[in-house]
Amino acid sequence: MKKQHATVRFCGIAGDGIVTSGKVFSGAAADMGLDVLVNDNFSAEIRGLGKSTTDIRVSPTRVRSMGDGIDALVAMSVAESIPEIKDITEHGFVIFDCENDPDTRKEHGLEEYIPENLGSFAVPLKRLSNENARSTIARNIVSMGALSYLLGLPPDIFTELIDRKLSKKGEKVVQRNVDAFMAGRSYCDEHYGPHTTLDTPKDPEPKKLVTGNQAVAQGALDCGLKFFAGYPITPATTIMEIVAKELPKLDGWMLQAEDEIAAIGAVLGASFAGKRAMTSTAGPGLALMSEMINMGVMSEVPLVIANVQRGGPSTGLPTKVEQGDLNIAMYGGSGDSPRVVMAPTNAEECYSGIQYAFDIAERFQTPVIFLSDLFLGQRTEVDRIERRVERDRSTRVKPTNDELTSYNRFADTETGISPWVIPGEPDALYSVTGLEHSETGNPNFDAQVHLRMQEKRYRKFETLQKELPKPQVIGDLDAEIGLSCWGSVRGAVIEAMDIAREEGVKSKMIVSMMINPQREDDFRAFFESCKEVIIPEMNHSGQYAALMKSRYGIRPREMHFPGVTPVSPRKIADKIKEVQNELATETPRLAIV
Amino acid sequence: MNLLQKRHVLQSFERAKATKARKHRDTLPTWCPGCGHFTPLQALYEAMEDHAIESKDFVLVSGIGCSGRFPFFIKGFGLHGLHGRAVPIATGVKLANPELEVVIVGGDGDGVGIGGGHFPHAARSNFDLTYLLLDNAIYGLTKGQTSPTSPMGMVSSTSPYGNISKPLNASTMALTYGATFVARVFSQDRDECTKLIGDAMKHKGFSLVHVLSPCIEFHKTVTYDSVQDEVARLPEDYEPTDRVQALVLSESTDPIYTGLFLKEDAPSYLDRVAEVRKQFEAPVIA
Known part of the structure; x- marks a missing residue:
């Protein structure tokens, strides 16, 4: 069977090598020139029986979201993997450990949960690891061999990658891992034969990978970051770790x-x-700040705060995604407290966006809250970043000689x-x-002064609004259904719009990295051109929808995904079709009141 | 005000007029006449003059409270920050531009109450900062509530049955946290105040000048007279080099010692930063 794209899930507990599996598979896929998106899903505990999974979605064309369902499950442990089986799509398969050979696999316990329409491949992962690598530690590499064979992927790129990643540990370690990998392949060749053929580019151009957090750190370093102060907190810590290493090299700290x-x-x-x-x-850190x-x-x-959202409220779900911090970013201050709020939608925007955040913060002398999220910050995607390195970049408005003679800091x-x-x-x-x-700058509590200074502080935002780039409008401009979203949900929405179009329903979307301020005329014009507006987001209360409602007076159809896992494009596509269906049969509600 | 206080205020005023330090004055202080804070302010003017610190290179970071208004009374750059947060803000200023002379001024509530979590880290890191902690053992700007340095038994609007928690001792805390310059001074002693503030600014690393600065408006028990009776200069032959000895003397309540408890020469945080960065500098080819 031929496949355009595939999602592979590695599932196990701490110590099963799930992270390594994800890195090896995604790295090999990128070397084959495939587009890659990786989403890790860990528990908040370091050891113990914490479950972890890694999803890797690969395709010769652009991968925008984690999609719906998985095509292959590599089950490194039994109990944790049972609930994952339901996510496997038709013609998918499971690789699991059998103690000795396929005949005794019943005892292992997973097979009875695998429905008949799915491929079921028992491979003696631990035994082959023991035989080839002298311990069970390479069982994930054995599973990688089996997986690569079953997906019809060539072995050389994997073995080269293993060589590259492990060469520091010596030739012997490399050889043992390569042997373990090949053992997994030959076992499947002997017992099963290939299952799927995944399309790979003819003349592969190896692709680099990057995470959103890496992009934020690199973007900041490239546009003149000189000082960073932070406190470790999941899922933002990697930003701090990168700049800790790099800043001293750049005369910073x-x-x-x-x-x-x-x-x-x-x-x-x-x-x-x-x-x-x-x-x-x-x-939790943003609340303290x-x-x-x-x-x-x-x-x-100026203040630049990169906030990588996780599940809340309170300590919440430290290792799960949610878009729950829009309200605190927008309104989390005493008094009338205008601040810039931005939300990048992919790694490229993490890079260019954080640079823009510095430009805005410095020019407009204002806090900028940059709302990334756990899915965006930690996921691995293909690096499409166009580097712009300008370490002496400054957008500070300096006084003229005239202004200096009677200088007022807050003129x-x-x-x-x-x-x-x-x-x-x-x-x-x-x-x-x-x-x-x-x-x-001297304290003054006069009503006139307060009024005037409030107006001044808000006027900066009017000036900024005029300078902002236009929001993106994507999709079929003549569609009756419009969508709007923010942050990492964008990829899933674009994919949903493609699915809906293939199934006969057109739609369009407006999206901008700028949440506050926003080019209001453009947004208003877009919403006026729609009969219905759908706003999907990853939280329970619809924080972005509430902002859109109050700002533009629209009555959107809200879709609230509770977070934890990334948004499903299928569900959004179904919603687009459902709303179109209603438009065709019923008297439409007024989208604008 | 008693006669002693009056004489002190008048003397300060006369001397202030006579010195060149007057040029460091900005807007007039908003404190109550006779406030203990006038002396460290004047002493700071004079220390700036003595050490030829230029206004453009001087940054004063303060917290919230009566002492928080310092930046507006002195010519230079000022940052009147948040309650308890002067220390981290000042840290950022100094690390961003080591050329600047950065002085922190804050009260007891600001420094060992709400900001008590920052104090240890500034001290142990040995940031190049001078911290004037003006201790009046009361919340003055909110009109007389119990503070973390208020004596036990003190009656105030927030401890109407008497304060039942032990007071903190800022000098001892600084010594415990690893500060490399720790001094205590009674705000009536202006010359000592000027000298210690000057020495603290010259010191490389974190320096605390703990100023006993009575609140004449709200404090009924910690007054000029009571402090005058309790303080004594450190013994003439005291050498400020032994941290344990310094701890013992700083804890003494009878008398309450004033003077320089400890001065230790150690690399400052900035020295250590430079050490780390050195490995990345391009080698010089001769």
Whole structure:
């Protein structure tokens, strides 16, 4: 059987080598020139019997989401794998361990759960590992051999990859792993024969892989990040780890602070001193930072906060995805506290977006909250990033000589942006404060001054709105059904729109990395061109939909995915068809009120 | 105000007018007449003058409270931060631009109450910062509530039956946390205050100047008179080099010692940062 694309799932417990399996399979697929998307799903415990799975979706064409269902399950443990079987699509298969040979596999316990329409491949993973690698540790490599054979993939790219990854550990280790891999292949060749043939490009161009968190860190380093302060928190820690290693090489520094409050405080201090500075965190950390973010709003100091969302509320689900932090990003401050909120939708936007976040923060002297999420931050995807390295990049608005003669740190200008002198530069001295203040920066609680300064702080956002790039409109422009989404859901929505189109229903989508402010005219025009609007997002209450409703007065069809696992394109496609069906048969509701 | 206080305020005023340090003054302080904070402010002006610190290179970071308004009273760059967060903010300023002279001013509530979690880390890391902790053992700006350094038994609006928790001792804490410069001074002692603040600014690494600064408006028990009766200078022959000895003397309550408890020469955080970065510098070819 031939297949265009496939999703493989490795399932097991800690110690089964699930992460390594994912890395080897995705790395080999990328070397074959396939497009790749990897999603890891771990429990929050380091050891013990925590279950972990890794999904790898591969295709000769672009992979935009994890799709629906899986085509192959590699079951490294029994109990954990049983509930995964239901996710296997038609003509899919399971690879599982049998102690000695296929005849005794019944005792192993998994086979009785495998429906007849699925391929069932018992392979003595532990025995072959023992025979070839002198321990059971290479059982995941044996399973890789079996999997590559059953999918009709050539062995050389896998063995080359094993050689590359393990060469540091010596020739013997490489040879044992290659032997284990080949043993898995020959076992399947002897007992079963190939199952599927996966399409691979004729002249493969090996592809590099990247995660969203890596892209955020690299983007920041490339546009002049000089100082980073942070506190470890899943799933944002990798950003901190990368900059800890790289910043000292670039005359910068990463400070591991005692808590998130200190981290954002140090970032505010470094920004005040004129350096490009940032922090990264997740929901609980963002909650702790909210007072300092407000300080950034009031004292007009740039802050860049990369928040990698995880399941909430409270400590919540540290290793599962959710888009639950939009409200706290938008509104998590005392008083009227405008802030920029951005949400990248893929690794490229993690890179270009964080650079844009620095440009905005510095030019408009404002906090920018950059909302990534666990799925986007940790998943591995093909690196399509166009590097832009400008380590001396600055968008600071400096005063003219005239403005310097009677310098006011918070000069009330037409754009709302006050020219900015940094400490150490002569001819202007000032103090900033979280108290309301006049243009000079001195505390002032007069009603007129408060009104004027509030207007100034909000005016910056009007200026920014005019400078923003246009939002993306994707799909069939003449469609009656429009969608809007934010963040990592975008890939699933595009795939859903393709599925719906293939099944006869056209739709279109508006999406922008900019959540606040937003090019409101473009959004309004888009919504007015739709008969119905669908807003899918990964949370329970519909936070983005609520924002769209209040901002544009629309009445969208909301789809709330509870998080934990990425969004299903099939469900969105079904919704598009369902709504189209209603439009054809019923009197439509008014989408705009 | 008693006669002693009045004389002290008048003297300060006269001397302030006479010195060149006057040029460091900015807007007039908003404190109550006779407030203990006037002395460290004046001492800071004079220390800046003594050590030729230029206003453009001077950054004062403060927290919230009566002492928090320092930045507005002194010429330089100022950051009136959040309650308890002056230390991390100042850390960011200094690490971003080591050329700047960064001084932190905060009160007891700010430093060992709400900000108590930051103090140990600034001290152990030996950040190049000078911390003036103005300790009046009360929350003054909110009109007289019990603070973390208030004596046991103190009656206030938030401890109407008397304070039942032991007070913290900021000098001892700094010594325990590993600070490399720890001094205590009574705010009436202006010359000592000027000298210690100057020495603290010159010190490479984290320095604490713990200023006993009475709140004349709200504190009924910790007053100029009571502190005057309790304090004594460290013995003449005391050498500020032994941390354990410093701890013993800093804990003494009868008398409460003032002076320089400890001065230790150790690499500052910035020295260590430079050490790490050195391995990445391109080798110089002769």
